[in-house]
Amino acid sequence: MTGEPYNDTVRGLFEAPAHAGDLDGGTTVFLADHSMRIALSARLSQGNIGALRFRAWGCPHFIAAAEVFCADYEGRPAADLAGFSASEVMQTLSVPVEKTGRILVLEDAVRSLGQSVRGGPDSDQGRQ
Amino acid sequence: MMKIDTEFLYLDYAATTPVDERVAAVMAGLIDIDGDFANPSSTHVAGRRSAAHVEQAADRLAMLLNCKARDLIWTSGATESDNLAIAGAAAYRANRGKHLITMSTEHNAVTDVFRALEKGGYEVTWLAPDEHGLLDIDAFEAALRADTQLVSIMHVNNETGVTQDLAGIGDICRRHDVLFHVDAAQGVGKLPLDLATLPVDLMSMTAHKLYGPKGVGALYIADRPDCHIEPLLFGGGQQRGLRPGTLPVHLIAAFGEAAVIAAASMAADLEHLTGLRDQMWQGIREVPGIVRNGGADASFPAILNVSVDDIEGESLLLALEPLCVATGSACNSHDQEPSSVLRALGRSDELAQSAIRFSFGRPTRVADVDFASRRYCRAIDRLRALAPEQPA
Numbered sequence: 105m106t107g108e109p110y111n112d113t114v115r116g117l118f119e120a121p122a123h124a125g126d127l128d129g130g131t132t133v134f135l136a137d138h139s140m141r142i143a144l145s146a147r148l149s150q151g152n153i154g155a156l157r158f159r160a161w162g163c164p165h166f167i168a169a170a171e172v173f174c175a176d177y178e179g180r181p182a183a184d185l186a187g188f189s190a191s192e193v194m195q196t197l198s199v200p201v202e203k204t205g206r207i208l209v210l211e212d213a214v215r216s217l218g219q220s221v222r223g224g225p226d227s228d229q230g231r232q
Numbered sequence: 233m234m235k236i237d238t239e240f241l242y243l244d245y246a247a248t249t250p251v252d253e254r255v256a257a258v259m260a261g262l263i264d265i266d267g268d269f270a271n272p273s274s275t276h277v278a279g280r281r282s283a284a285h286v287e288q289a290a291d292r293l294a295m296l297l298n299c300k301a302r303d304l305i306w307t308s309g310a311t312e313s314d315n316l317a318i319a320g321a322a323a324y325r326a327n328r329g330k331h332l333i334t335m336s337t338e339h340n341a342v343t344d345v346f347r348a349l350e351k352g353g354y355e356v357t358w359l360a361p362d363e364h365g366l367l368d369i370d371a372f373e374a375a376l377r378a379d380t381q382l383v384s385i386m387h388v389n390n391e392t393g394v395t396q397d398l399a400g401i402g403d404i405c406r407r408h409d410v411l412f413h414v415d416a417a418q419g420v421g422k423l424p425l426d427l428a429t430l431p432v433d434l435m436s437m438t439a440h441k442l443y444g445p446k447g448v449g450a451l452y453i454a455d456r457p458d459c460h461i462e463p464l465l466f467g468g469g470q471q472r473g474l475r476p477g478t479l480p481v482h483l484i485a486a487f488g489e490a491a492v493i494a495a496a497s498m499a500a501d502l503e504h505l506t507g508l509r510d511q512m513w514q515g516i517r518e519v520p521g522i523v524r525n526g527g528a529d530a531s532f533p534a535i536l537n538v539s540v541d542d543i544e545g546e547s548l549l550l551a552l553e554p555l556c557v558a559t560g561s562a563c564n565s566h567d568q569e570p571s572s573v574l575r576a577l578g579r580s581d582e583l584a585q586s587a588i589r590f591s592f593g594r595p596t597r598v599a600d601v602d603f604a605s606r607r608y609c610r611a612i613d614r615l616r617a618l619a620p621e622q623p624a
Contacts, residue, residue, distance in 0.1 A: 110550065118550060124618050134623050139544075143620035159620035163546040167618065 111198045114168040121167060123174035125157045131220045135213040140166050140206055144173075144217045146182075153177055153185070153221075165199045166206045172196060173214060185218030240554040241600055245593030246390055246418060246535050247558060251486070252443035258489040259445060262482035272479050273470055282481045289488025296491040297420070297435075299427035299452055305475050306484055309449035310417035311341040313436030314384075316451055316475060317413045318345045320461030321382050321434060322354060325411070329379025330354045333372070333410075337361050337394075337573045338386050341436075342415055346384070364527025365394030365577050373404055382411045387425075388418035391558075391573045391589055392526030393535030395419070402431030411459060417441055417449075421494030422501065422534060427452060433459045439483070443594065444490030448483035451475075501594060505533035508592040508601050512536050515605025519612050525574055525587060536590045539574070539583040543615055548586060551611035555604055558589040 110118070126132075130147035140162030147155045156174040160167045172193050177184060190207040193199070199207055251259070261267050262285065270278035272286050290301035307313045322332060334346050336358045346356045357375045362368050367385060376383075383405050388395050398414060405412035413434040419425065420435075421442030427435065433456065438449035453459060453474075467476035494501075513536055516522060521541025540548075545559055559571075570584035579587070590604065 115550075118547070121618070134620060136622070141620050141622070159618060161542075161615075161619040162544055164550045167547065 109200075110164055110168075114164055114197050117168035117171040117197075118164040121158075121171040123157050123171055123178075124159065126159070127155055127157045130155065130157070131217065133213055133216040133220050135209055135216065137209060139163075140209055142166075142170060142210060142213045144170070144213050146185075146217055146221050148182055148221055152179060152181055154179075162206060163203065165197055165203055166210065168197050169193045169199070169207050169210050173210065177214075182218065182221050185214055185221065188214040188218075240556050241603060242556045243590045243592060243596065243600070243604055244556045244558050245596070246393075246441075246589065246591035248440045248446065249443045249593055250595070251440075251445050252490060252493055254493060255444055255486045255489045259482045259486040262485055268481060270481075272481055273468065285481050285485040285488075286479055289484045289491075292488035293450060293491045296495045297425055297427045297452065298429075300455060303427075303453055303455050305451045305453060305471050306479055307449045307451055307475055308447055309440070310339075310415060310436045310438035311449075313438070313449050313451040314339070314341040314413075314415055315345050316464050317434040317436055317453075317461065318342065318382065318384055319349065319464060320474075321411050321413065322349055323462040324460045325381040329377075329381050331357070331377050331380040332382045332384070333357045333359065333375055333380060334384045335359045335361060335367060335386070336576045337365060337389055337392075338384065339390055339415055339417070342384055342386065360576055361394070363578055364530065365389060365392050365525075365573075366527065366530055367396055367401065369397075369400060369404070372401065376404070376408045376410065380408065380410050382413060384413040384415065386415040386418075387420075388416070388423070388532045388535075389526065389573065390418050391535075391571060391587075392537045392577070393418075393532035393591075394526040395423070395530045395532050398425075398430055398432060405433075406431045409458065418532065418535075421491060422498065422505075423532070424498065427454070434461070439487040439490055442490050442494045444487045445483050448480060448487050450487070497594070502533055504594070505592050505596075508596055508598070509533050509536045509590075511598065511601045512590055512592075512605055513538075515602070516608050519609055523579075523583065525577060525579065534592050536592075537574075537587055538590075539579060539587045540612060541583065541586075542619070543586045543612060545585040545587065547615055548588065548611055551615055552588070552607055555607055557604075558591070559585075559587060 127145040127147050130145040132145040134143045143159040145157045156178050158170040160170045190211040194207050268281040270282045272283035290304050294301040350356050385396055385401055402412045411433045414432050415436045417438050420437040433454045435452040440446040463474050470476045523539050525537040570581045574584040574587055
C-alpha cells in the first residue's frame with residue numbers, strides 16, 4: 105500500500121458515522137462473509153424510507169460506504185433501493201478496485217433490504 | 233533528542249528509529265567539501281582521513297559487540313547482510329552439503345533467501361516455533377543432519393519481540409560443525425551481545441534500528457577456520473572482496489557514533505523500554521478478548537504485540553490514529569494477508585489480522601504510552617459498538 109489509503113470523505117464518515125445504530129420497529133437484513141458483516145435497518149413512512157441505520161464490521165471503506173448509502177437513501181421512495189449501485193459509492197469514496205467485492209456485499213444487502221421492505225412495513229427477513 | 237510531532241504519535245520504533253542528533257551531526261560533518269568526504273580506498277591524504285573514520289567506526293561497533301573490528305563487513309543494511317551471510321555461506325560450503333535450517337518466523341530478508349536457495353537445489357528445514365514463539369531446541373537438534381551446513385535463527389523477532397536463546401542454539405551448532413547465522417537487526421545496541429563468548433558465526437545488523445541512518449549495516453563474520461562466505465557482489469575488491477563497493481564514510485561513521493551512544497545508554501534504555509512496555513500492557517490487558525502475541529518471559533522490552541477477538545484490523549489501525557503503529561512487519565505491511573509469524577504461533581487468521589505491534593524508543597514518554605493505551609481501548613469499544621450482532 106502506498107500513499108494515503110483513504111480520502112477525506114472516508115475518514116470523516118468512518119470517524120463519525122451518523123447513521124450507525126439500530127431502528128426500533130424497522131426492517132433489518134443481515135449479510136456476512138469472512139471479511140465483513142453488515143446489518144441494515146429501514147423504517148418506512150408512507151412508502152418512503154423514513155429512517156435508515158446500519159451496523160458494520162469491516163474495513164474503513166466498507167463502513168464509510170454503509171454510511172453513504174444510509175445518508176443518500178433516507179427520504180427516498182423504498183422502490184429506489186433496488187437501484188442502489190456499488191460503483192457510484194466506490195467512486196465517491198475512491199475505493200480501491202481490490203475491495204470491489206466488499207462493496208458488492210453492501211449492494212447485496214441493500215437489495216435484500218429492498219425486497220424485505222416490499223414484503224411489508226413489519227417484514228423482517230434477515231438472512232445470513 | 234528528537235522533536236515529537238503533534239500530529240502523530242510514533243510507536244513504531246521496531247520499523248525504524250529517528251537518527252539521534254549526535255549521530256546526524258557526525259554524518260553532516262563528513263559529506264561536503266569541508267568534511268572528510270574522500271573515497272576511503274584512495275591513498276592520498278584525504279582518502280586516508282576518510283579511511284580513519286571507517287576504522288574508528290569499526291572499532292566502535294566492535295566495542296559494542298565485543299568482537300574484533302576486522303571481523304565486521306559494512307553493508308547497506310540488515311537485508312543485504314542476511315543475503316550475504318546465508319547465500320554466501322551456503323555457496324562456500326556447497327561441496328560439503330546442501331542442507332540448511334531456519335525458522336518459519338524469520339524476517340523476509342532471511343526466508344526469501346532460503347526460498348531462493350531451495351530453487352537452486354538446497355534443502356531447507358523450516359522449524360515451527362512453540363506457542364510462545366521460541367525455537368523448540370529438541371526439534372532443532374533432531375533436524376540437524378550430517379550434511380547440514382548453516383542454521384539461521386533471528387535474535388529478536390521483529391513482530392513479536394520474542395528473543396531466542398542464542399547461546400543454547402549456537403552451542404548445538406558448534407557441536408555439529410554447522411555455521412550459525414543470526415539476524416540481530418532488532419537487538420543490536422539494545423540488548424547485551426558479547427560475540428567473544430556467544431557461539432555465533434555470522435551476525436546481521438543495521439544502523440537505522442539504533443538511531444543511526446538508513447542505508448548502512450554490517451555483517452559480523454567470526455574469525456574461525458571454517459567460517460567463510462562467498463561474495464555476492466564483485467567489483468573493486470574492497471572489504472577483502474567480500475563486499476566490494478565504495479564505502480559510504482558518512483553513514484559508517486554515523487553507525488559508529490550510534491554504537492557508542494547505544495553502549496553508553498543501553499542499561500538506561502532497557503529500564504525505560506521495559507517500563508513503557510509493561511505500562512502499555514497494564515493499560516490494555518483488561519480489554520475483552522485481548523491476547524499477547526509472543527511469550528512474555530522471552531519478550532524484547534521495546535515491543536508489545538497484541539491481537540483482539542472480533543475486531544477488523546484495518547479499521548482498528550485507522551481508529552488508532554494518530555498512533556503510528558504496525559499491523560505486523562513494516563517491511564510487508566502492504567501485504568494484507570494475516571501475518572505468517574502470528575499464524576506460526578497458532579493464532580487464527582482472525583486474530584492475526586487484528587494484531588497491532590506497539591514498539592517503543594528512547595524518545596517515548598510515559599504520557600505517550602498512557603495516551604496510546606487509552607486510544608486503543610477507545611478504538612476497540614467504538615468498533616465493537618459499530619459491529620452487528622450475529623443473528624441467532
